[in-house]
Every structure is written in structure tokens, then in C-alpha cells.
Amino acid sequence: MxxxxxxxxxxxxxxxxxxxxxxxxxxxxxxxEHHSRGEDTLPAAPPDLVCFPQSTEEVxxxxxxxxxxxxxxxxxxxGTSLEGHVQAIHGGICIDMMRMNRVLRIGAEDMxxxxxxxxxxxxxxxALANTGLTLFIDPGxxxxxxxxxxxxxxxxTAVRYGTMRENVLGLKVVLADGRVIHTGTRARKSSxxxxxxxxxxxxxxxxxxxxxxTLRLHAQPEAASVAIAGFPSIQAAIDTxxxxxxxxxxxxxxxxxxxxxxxxxxRFSAIGLAECPTIxxxxxxxxxxxxxxxxxxxxxxxxxxxxxxxxxxxxxADRERLxxxxxxxxxxxxxxxxxxxxxxxxxxVPLSRLAECIVATRADLDRERFPAVILGHVGDGNFHVLSxxxxxxxxxAGAFAHRLVQRALGMGGTCxxxxxxGLGKKKYLEAEHxxxxxxxxxxxxxxxxxxRMNPGKILDLTTGN
Amino acid sequence: MxxxxxxxxxxxxxxxxxxxxxxxxxxxxxxxEHHSRGEDTLPAAPPDLVCFPQSTEEVxxxxxxxxxxxxxxxxxxxGTSLEGHVQAIHGGICIDMMRMNRVLRIGAEDMxxxxxxxxxxxxxxxALANTGLTLFIDPGxxxxxxxxxxxxxxxxTAVRYGTMRENVLGLKVVLADGRVIHTGTRARKSSxxxxxxxxxxxxxxxxxxxxxxTLRLHAQPEAASVAIAGFPSIQAAIDTxxxxxxxxxxxxxxxxxxxxxxxxxxRFSAIGLAECPTIxxxxxxxxxxxxxxxxxxxxxxxxxxxxxxxxxxxxxADRERLxxxxxxxxxxxxxxxxxxxxxxxxxxVPLSRLAECIVATRADLDRERFPAVILGHVGDGNFHVLSxxxxxxxxxAGAFAHRLVQRALGMGGTCxxxxxxGLGKKKYLEAEHxxxxxxxxxxxxxxxxxxRMNPGKILDLTTGN
Numbered sequence: 001m002x003x004x005x006x007x008x009x010x011x012x013x014x015x016x017x018x019x020x021x022x023x024x025x026x027x028x029x030x031x032x033e034h035h036s037r038g039e040d041t042l043p044a045a046p047p048d049l050v051c052f053p054q055s056t057e058e059v060x061x062x063x064x065x066x067x068x069x070x071x072x073x074x075x076x077x078x079g080t081s082l083e084g085h086v087q088a089i090h091g092g093i094c095i096d097m098m099r100m101n102r103v104l105r106i107g108a109e110d111m112x113x114x115x116x117x118x119x120x121x122x123x124x125x126x127a128l129a130n131t132g133l134t135l136f137i138d139p140g141x142x143x144x145x146x147x148x149x150x151x152x153x154x155x156x157t158a159v160r161y162g163t164m165r166e167n168v169l170g171l172k173v174v175l176a177d178g179r180v181i182h183t184g185t186r187a188r189k190s191s192x193x194x195x196x197x198x199x200x201x202x203x204x205x206x207x208x209x210x211x212x213x214t215l216r217l218h219a220q221p222e223a224a225s226v227a228i229a230g231f232p233s234i235q236a237a238i239d240t241x242x243x244x245x246x247x248x249x250x251x252x253x254x255x256x257x258x259x260x261x262x263x264x265x266x267r268f269s270a271i272g273l274a275e276c277p278t279i280x281x282x283x284x285x286x287x288x289x290x291x292x293x294x295x296x297x298x299x300x301x302x303x304x305x306x307x308x309x310x311x312x313x314x315x316x317a318d319r320e321r322l323x324x325x326x327x328x329x330x331x332x333x334x335x336x337x338x339x340x341x342x343x344x345x346x347x348x349v350p351l352s353r354l355a356e357c358i359v360a361t362r363a364d365l366d367r368e369r370f371p372a373v374i375l376g377h378v379g380d381g382n383f384h385v386l387s388x389x390x391x392x393x394x395x396x397a398g399a400f401a402h403r404l405v406q407r408a409l410g411m412g413g414t415c416x417x418x419x420x421x422g423l424g425k426k427k428y429l430e431a432e433h434x435x436x437x438x439x440x441x442x443x444x445x446x447x448x449x450x451x452r453m454n455p456g457k458i459l460d461l462t463t464g465n
Numbered sequence: 466m467x468x469x470x471x472x473x474x475x476x477x478x479x480x481x482x483x484x485x486x487x488x489x490x491x492x493x494x495x496x497x498e499h500h501s502r503g504e505d506t507l508p509a510a511p512p513d514l515v516c517f518p519q520s521t522e523e524v525x526x527x528x529x530x531x532x533x534x535x536x537x538x539x540x541x542x543x544g545t546s547l548e549g550h551v552q553a554i555h556g557g558i559c560i561d562m563m564r565m566n567r568v569l570r571i572g573a574e575d576m577x578x579x580x581x582x583x584x585x586x587x588x589x590x591x592a593l594a595n596t597g598l599t600l601f602i603d604p605g606x607x608x609x610x611x612x613x614x615x616x617x618x619x620x621x622t623a624v625r626y627g628t629m630r631e632n633v634l635g636l637k638v639v640l641a642d643g644r645v646i647h648t649g650t651r652a653r654k655s656s657x658x659x660x661x662x663x664x665x666x667x668x669x670x671x672x673x674x675x676x677x678x679t680l681r682l683h684a685q686p687e688a689a690s691v692a693i694a695g696f697p698s699i700q701a702a703i704d705t706x707x708x709x710x711x712x713x714x715x716x717x718x719x720x721x722x723x724x725x726x727x728x729x730x731x732r733f734s735a736i737g738l739a740e741c742p743t744i745x746x747x748x749x750x751x752x753x754x755x756x757x758x759x760x761x762x763x764x765x766x767x768x769x770x771x772x773x774x775x776x777x778x779x780x781x782a783d784r785e786r787l788x789x790x791x792x793x794x795x796x797x798x799x800x801x802x803x804x805x806x807x808x809x810x811x812x813x814v815p816l817s818r819l820a821e822c823i824v825a826t827r828a829d830l831d832r833e834r835f836p837a838v839i840l841g842h843v844g845d846g847n848f849h850v851l852s853x854x855x856x857x858x859x860x861x862a863g864a865f866a867h868r869l870v871q872r873a874l875g876m877g878g879t880c881x882x883x884x885x886x887g888l889g890k891k892k893y894l895e896a897e898h899x900x901x902x903x904x905x906x907x908x909x910x911x912x913x914x915x916x917r918m919n920p921g922k923i924l925d926l927t928t929g930n
Contacts, residue, residue, distance in 0.1 A: 109711075109816055109817035110817045111710065111711065112815075162631075163654050165660065165663075175904070179903075181904060183898075185877060187815055187845075187873075187878040188813070188816070188845045188846055189623065190881060190882060191617040191667055191879075191882065191884060192880050192885075192890060192893070192894060192897055192898075193667070193897075193898060193905055193923055194668055194909075195663045195666065196904055198630075198663030199660060199664055201660065202656055203659055207659075221713060222712075222713065245576065246684055247751065248683075248684035248687065248751055249751060284713075286712065286714060286758065289758065290758060293751065293752060293754065346656075348652040348654060349651075350574075350577075350653075351575050351576075351653070352572060380652075380653045380654050381652050382652075408652075413651070413652040414650045414652045414655035414656075416655060417652065417655060418654065418656050419656060420656045420657075425657060429657060429658050432650065432658075433647075433657075433658060434646070435644055435645070436646040438644075439661055439912065443664075444659075445911065446908060446910065446911035447907060458658055458659070
């Protein structure tokens with residue numbers, strides 16, 4: 001399709017869309033630019049049109065119209081993608097899901113909820129107030145649940161409560177031809193046929209547009225406490241993490257901060273942490289006694305690994321202050337070099353290789369000119385590097401990020417622990433998946449034969465990836 | 466393909482297979498009959514040949530030879546299928562996986578293991594002795610892990626530790642054309658591309674032959690105890706289960722037995738349980754204090770629902786005696802009517818509908834002439850009916866099983882909680898999945914275009930299901 005043909009198709013589609021979306025479809029440049037990228041550093045690419053549907057039926061109609069005019073579809077949530085998931089690299093129609101923001105059902109006895117895809121984590125938490133239930137998935141951003149589903153997001157609490165993969169029970173999805181399907185049931189488990197739910201979780205909109213999500217919820221813990229442990233080395237910190245998990249302590253959070261990250265947080269949040277490799281624990285339990293027991297066991301293991309300080313905080317204000325400072329790590333890192341962009345890497349390796357991987361990564365960073373900090377959800381073997389290169393250091397930062405992925409893959413890990421593939425990680429899928437990539441292509445071809453659903457994300461359908 | 470053509474194809478394939486399998490391929494009638502069914506009550510259907518490969522490469526060669534001669538492939542594990550997964554309804558080559566029984570790797574720090582598909586649960590547990598690790602999935606039978614993966618099996622401990630879906634981290638799979646892929650990585654989570662692991666879990670061999678499985682393991686609990694609670698009604702028992710889960714007590718097992726089941730177990734195992742609706746709890750924790758606290762909380766909730774007896778047993782011998790009696794429920798049921806076959810149903814509904822579903826099912830059974838008992842993994846909303854019809858009552862038992870599925874589907878549940886679809890549940894997939902069934906068909910067609918992999922199981926590729 002030439003640029004002119006695409007413009008003509010978009011114009012025709014616009015007329016048909018306006019018939020039922022009215023002012024909820026636009027080709028205004030400002031709106032298109034707002035929908036041309038996420039929070040990544042990849043080049044922006046605006047769609048031709050942006051729609052704001054309010055129902056699955058409207059999404060289905062949009063997709064049918066896109067099909068009739070051979071236009072691409074790009075779903076858009078809160079715009080917090082870090083890997084170029086929402087760039088409309090082939091133009092087409094962006095479906096902004098954020099007006100599909102109703103919590104449709106909360107099942108107290110079933111401990112589940114059904115939401116529209118544009119509901120954010122924060123909106124769901126508000127709706128769950130006073131139910132004693134929560135969705136324990138915290139990727140940092142107040143992302144839409146559709147986006148979190150599409151990238152298989154996780155975050156700090158996955159070590160105990162799982163990622164989106166473990167917490168999505170069912171979906172409503174609009175397919176490439178506009179048909180609407182539901183996947184899963186409201187039962188908590190099933191062996192009845194192919195697991196389509198898990199196929200769409202993490203598919204980044206390339207197989208269909210997710211419009212509704214049924215989520216598993218968890219009981220709010222009766223008691224909780226946090227602990228801050230400082231270590232003489234990265235190795236000692238990670239060895240402790242492994243033993244805490246092996247012993248079945250089952251913390252709700254185990255977050256690692258390297259010395260540079262701690263220093264940045266201290267400067268930004270004035271929280272006065274000891275400046276050394278640090279583990280933040282959170283323990284959940286049915287009682288204070290229960291939580292204290294977990295913390296005591298963790299403390300013993302920390303001490304056995306030469307922990308220099310183990311500080312428990314069980315009152316809510318202290319806990320919130322600590323996690324607020326942790327949440328602000330991104331801003332703390334930015335403050336290390338005001339005006340610089342931040343490149344966020346996302347590696348995940350087997351726990352047995354994690355210490356080695358972080359140590360090698362820190363040594364690698366120490367040879368670079370740009371500042372960088374390391375933090376991670378180490379109970380899952382997942383960590384991030386926040387790099388702050390100047391404009392002219394960008395190529396070096398890119399080369400570092402590439403080496404990090406190679407290192408993770410070399411250790412049996414993955415190129416993306418929780419941020420997804422988008423455009424940014426496509427080039428690594430061949431190395432990670434080998435021949436299995438051809439199976440992914442076959443599935444994409446079966447469900448989206450003309451490559452209209454978020455085309456060019458995760459994989460290409462032409463030769464090579 | 467006519468019967469004669471198939472016989473000729475099998476003969477040719479036999480020659481080619483013998484070249485590398487030698488005596489590990491056979492067309493002997495005894496072996497073919499042994500591989501003609503599982504433990505289900507569906508008609509037997511023997512394959513033309515049975516192979517006993519010892520490596521993924523051999524499986525790949527077998528599949529290539531089957532492809533060249535247009536013969537079907539049916540993978541076969543421990544033969545404990547309850548839904549007709551292994552009947553060779555189109556003949557062809559049965560691949561008995563039980564000589565692929567090596568535990569390839571145990572990762573103590575990563576808490577995972579990689580096994581060949583023919584390793585049974587029991588063999589893995591033996592290999593894990595003294596590691597402090599275990600696979601907490603207990604479907605009753607000493608099934609092969611390949612079979613358990615292929616049916617997304619679960620059992621008594623899924624309420625705390627998850628089903629095979631949550632515990633399979635990666636797979637090695639032989640595709641329909643003989644290519645070998647691996648899915649997943651050794652990292653504990655990933656957002657890198659489509660989730661092929663979950664696609665093959667539960668696919669019952671219809672998309673490929675699983676030859677290796679990487680499994681998540683769990684720490685053996687430091688302390689454990691069981692409790693037996695008797696209730697005045699099914700409703701009271703299930704209401705208690707819901708509250709125990711809502712409170713975050715997180716038991717390792719919550720098994721329901723109806724009054725008839727308790728009576729049968731008492732008679733068979735002389736265990737002296739009070740004959741009323743009963744819940745068996747097992748609690749796991751990091752210490753005796755921890756486990757006692759869980760049991761106390763459960764006891765309070767039981768009492769609030771009119772529990773007539775709550776008996777804790779924390780010594781190992783008592784616990785083992787209880788679970789042995791529970792495991793023998795099948796034999797206890799059979800003893801109700803010696804010589805009769807047992808039809809095992811497998812329904813799973815949202816917890817909020819579970820009491821209603823079991824009460825209605827019991828009332829339904831009470832109108833039948835054949836004896837039947839109910840037991841279930843009620844923390845997941847999953848329960849089984851063991852029916853013992855005489856030869857002439859078989860049609861009534863079938864009609865009952867059909868009503869049970871309809872009831873479960875009507876309550877937002879699934880036709881199969883953990884036994885799979887095979888031949889037995891195919892007819893319900895349209896009602897359960899609707900349009901999504903066409904997506905399952907599209908995936909089957911993409912991965913197995915000539916319908917050679919366990920053909921006729923889960924779905925048919927012709928019109929209708």
C-alpha cells in the first residue's frame with residue numbers, strides 16, 4: 001500500500017467510524033502524536049487515526065472497518081510501554097482503550113474480578129477498597145490491565161503472587177476479522193482444550209485486541225512487615241535470597257538495590273539507607289506472630305551471609321515510606337544526571353546464575369562513562385539496569401544493553417523478564433527461541449493471516465525475524 | 466486411507482522403524498491391546514504399531530516416518546487416562562514414552578528439574594529424596610509427567626501449589642513434521658514472545674509429542690498437620706472452605722468427602738470417620754507454631770459453621786494413614802458394588818457456585834438406582850463423582866454424567882477440571898468455548914495441517930466438533 005493509498009483508506013475509514021464513534025475518532029495531529037510512542041526511547045510513529053471505543057462491540061466494528069480498508073490496528077493503553085509496543089510503524093488505526101474503564105464484576109467468594117481492558121491498576125484497587133481483596137501485581141506504572149495482560153507484566157510481588165500469567169483467568173478478545181471470543185471460564189482451573197488465555201497474555205495485541213479480563217484476586221494480608229538488609233557484596237545478597245526461598249519463607253517482595261541505586265535513592269528520598277548492596281523484604285501473613293517468624297528466619301539467613309544491618313519496619317507509615325522511595329527509584333536515577341534520558345533494561349536469569357549475572361553487569365557498567373544503577377525483583381531472577389547516557393553516549397549504552405541480553409541468554413535466561421518484546425527485543429527472539437519462533441509465526445499467520453494486528457511487533461511474518 | 470492401505474503403510478513403517486528401534490517396535494497383538502485404552506470406559510482402539518523410544522531424536526525419527534507413511538501418532542504414558550486420550554481411533558503408531566525415564570537435571574538453587582516425559586511422579590519423588598524439594602502435584606495415579614503435562618493435571622495440592630500449568634516452566638516438543646523445539650527458558654518468568662509452553666500443556670499430544678519437561682519444584686514444608694472436620698451439611702462445609710481461603714490461611718489441601726464417600730472409606734479402610742459431609746485439611750508452614758496457627762484459624766471458621774468435630778493430626782503416621790485412606794477412595798467406592806465398573810466425572814465450577822452444584826448433584830444421584838460417592842478438591846471448585854452402575858444402568862449413569870457437565874457449564878464452570886478432553890468431553894467444547902473453538906481449530910491446523918497428531922482428540926478438524 002502506498003502512502004497515498006493509505007491516506008485514502010484512512011479517510012474512508014474515518015467516515016465509517018464517525019458514524020458510530022462521533023467525536024471519539026480523530027485524525028488530529030496532537031492526538032496522533034500522543035499515540036505515537038510509549039515511554040521507550042525508540043522513534044515515534046503516529047497512527048493515521050485514533051479511536052476511543054466504549055465497548056467490545058465498538059472495538060469489533062473498528063477492527064472490521066480496518067480489515068475492510070486494509071489498515072493496521074494498534075491497541076493503546078496507558079502509554080507506559082518500554083519496548084515500542086504502540087508505535088504505529090505501518091500507520092493505521094490506534095485503538096485507545098482507556099474509555100473502556102469499567103470494573104464489571106467483583107466476586108468476593110470467588111476472589112476474582114472482571115474488568116474492561118482500560119481499567120488501570122489504581123482504578124481496580126479503588127474498586128476493591130473494603131473487600132479485603134487485591135490484585136497483587138505491581139509493575140511500577142499505573143498501567144492499564146489490558147496493557148499489563150498483553151505484556152505479561154509482573155513487578156515486585158510476583159515472587160509470591162505470580163505474574164499476569166498466573167493471575168489472568170479469562171479474556172474477551174476481538175480477533176483480526178472482528179469476531180469476539182471469550183477464553184477461560186470462571187472456574188479456577190480447567191483441562192478443557194487449548195489454553196487460549198495464556199496465548200493472548202503476552203501477545204502484545206498481535207493476535208487480537210483484549211477488551212475484558214477476568215483476574216484472580218488475593219486476600220489482603222492480615223499482617224505485614226518490611227525489612228532492610230545491607231550486605232558486604234552482591235554475591236552475599238543474592239545467596240541469601242536463594243536460601244530464603246529454599247526455606248519456604250515465601251516473602252511477598254524481595255527487591256535488590258545495588259550500592260549506586262541505594263546512593264541515588266538516599267539523595268532523592270533522604271531515606272538514610274546504608275550504602276551497600278541491599279535487599280528489601282516484605283513479609284505477609286495471617287498474624288503479627290506469623291510475619292515476625294518469617295522476618296526472624298530471614299534475619300538469621302541474612303546474618304549467616306555477613307549482613308551488616310537488618311532493620312525491621314512493621315508500622316504502615318514506615319513501610320509506605322520505604323516502598324514510595326523504592327517506587328521513586330526511576331526519578332532518583334534520573335536525578336543522577338538531570339536532563340538525560342533513561343534506558344531501562346530488563347533481564348531475567350535462573351536464580352542460580354543471578355549473582356554472577358549482576359556482578360558481571362556491574363563490572364561492565366563500571367567500565368562505561370555514563371552513570372547507571374541496578375535494581376531488581378531478584379526472587380524471580382529479574383533485574384533492571386537504569387542507564388543515563390548523554391546524547392553522544394547513546395551508542396555505548398545501546399551496546400551495553402545488547403551485551404546484557406547476550407549475557408542473560410548465555411545463562412539460560414530470557415531477553416525480557418516483564419517488559420515484553422515490542423520492537424525493542426525482536427532481534428533477540430531467534431537466539432532465545434530457535435526453531436520455536438517458527439511455531440510462533442505459524443500461530444500469528446493462523447490468527448492474523450494478513451498481519452493487521454499490531455504488525456511488526458514481537459515478530460515479522462517475512463523471512464527472518 | 467483404506468484399511469488395506471493403512472496395513473501396508475504400517476508394514477513399511479515397521480521396517481524403517483526396526484532399523485533403529487530394533488526390538489523396541491512391535492505389532493504384537495498383546496502389546497497393541499495393552500495400548501488400546503487408558504482407565505476409561507470408552508471403547509478400546511489399538512494402534513498398528515507400538516514404539517518404545519529412548520530419546521527425543523528417536524521420537525523425531527518415528528514422527529518423520531509416520532508422516533512419510535501418513536500414519537497417525539498417539540503418545541502413551543502410564544495409561545491412566547480417564548477420557549480416552551490414548552485410543553488409536555485411526556490406528557497408526559503409538560509412542561510409548563515410558564522408556565524415556567531419566568531425571569536429567571535437578572536444580573537445587575533454581576528449585577526446578579528437567580525430566581524426560583516418561584518419568585513418573587513417583588520416580589521424580591525418589592530422585593528428589595534428600596534435596597528438600599518436591600513437585601507438589603498429586604493427581605492420584607502414579608502418572609507419567611508427560612501425561613500430566615498433556616492433560617494439565619492437578620489434584621489435591623493444587624489449591625496451594627498450582628496445577629501443571631503453573632508448574633511447567635519449559636518443554637521439549639517434537640512437532641508433526643519431526644522438528645524439535647524447546648519452549649520457555651530456565652528463568653522463572655519471561656515476557657519474550659508467545660507462550661508456547663502453556664499451549665502444549667493440556668494439548669493432549671494433538672500439537673506435538675512432549676519429550677522433556679522442566680518443572681518448578683517447591684520446598685518441602687518444615688512442618689505439616691492435617692485436620693478432619695465434620696459438618697451438618699454440604700453447604701456448611703463449602704461455606705467454610707470459602708472463608709478459609711478468603712482469610713488467607715492457604716492450606717496445602719482442602720478435600721471434600723460427602724457422607725456416602727466417608728461411609729465407603731470407613732468400610733474399606735476402617736478409619737472411623739464421623740459419617741457426615743467432611744473436609745480434610747492439610748496445613749504446611751515454616752514451623753510447628755506456624756502450622757498450629759493455621760489450623761486454629763481453620764478450626765474457628767469450622768466451628769462458626771456448625772462443625773460437629775474438628776480433629777487435628779500432626780504426627781506423620783496419622784497423616785499418612787489419612788491420606789492413604791483418601792487415596793484409596795477409588796477402591797473404597799468399588800467395594801460398594803464389587804464387580805461393577807467405576808465412572809469418574811470431573812466437574813469444576815466457581816467457588817461461589819460450588820455448594821449449590823454439589824447439593825444439586827447429590828440430589829440428582831439420590832434419584833438414581835446405582836450407588837455413587839462425591840469427593841473433591843474443593844479449594845479449586847473441582848469435584849468428582851464416582852458412579853457404580855451395573856451393566857444395564859450404564860445409560861442412566863451416562864445421562865447423569867451429561868447432566869453434571871451441563872450443570873457445571875450453566876454455573877460458569879468447565880466440563881473438565883483436571884482429566885482433560887480426550888474423546889469423552891469433545892462434545893462439550895462447543896458449549897464451553899463457543900467461537901473460541903474455531904481459534905483452537907485454526908491453531909491445530911497451523912501446527913498439524915494433516916491432522917496426524919493424536920487425531921480426533923480434543924477436537925475434529927472437519928465441520929462441527
